[in-house]
Amino acid sequence: QKEVEQNSGPLSVPEGAIASLNCTYSDRGSQSFFWYRQYSGKSPELIMSIYSNGDKEDGRFTAQLNKASQYVSLLIRDSQPSDSATYLCAVSLYNFNKFYFGSGTKLNVKP
């Protein structure tokens, strides 16, 4: 079992819709959670980090964390074609100095 699981996609949504990206993790010791965006041919860039249960909003982006279910998600409201990219979920395990990335979900936002 991989430490971080993501559906590879592609996830296709129309422009203006809400895109929902999901991630599950296996280690209950995971303590920090991150969403990175990676455009084709570019390096990953941080979108959001979340550390406690609940929702965290930043502009059109909302990260949701449920530690009991070992689940973290990213919602993108009013999706734009410029949001088309691969979204990587990552988790950090403090006690073991481990940091794991998922394989990423490819998002296509169609005009």
Added chain:
Amino acid sequence: DAGVIQSPRHEVTEMGQEVTLRCKPISGHNSLFWYRQTMMRGLELLIYFNNNVPIDDSGMPEDRFSAKMPNASFSTLKIQPSEPRDSAVYFCASSYDRGYIDTQYFGPGTRLTVL
């Protein structure tokens, strides 16, 4: 402030040659990571340094790979001898370690092609 700097951006070499990738982390960051990314395997952590000391090298694929961090502002990843299966994009990332690994900032990557 400058972000993570990597060189070269592109490298094409022949099988059996030595390849050296270079990285300058963000000033003030005390952790540095080397990753490899391929379509098949995604983003893989190769090695992680904290305060210039290798903490976790379990991702280094084999003895052909070696990494050093002689000071806080420079690291190298060396492949000797290189093989076609080493073709990938290699990313360096840095972070400020508060006793745990937090947000990592990535460099632009080096695209390595081994013929």
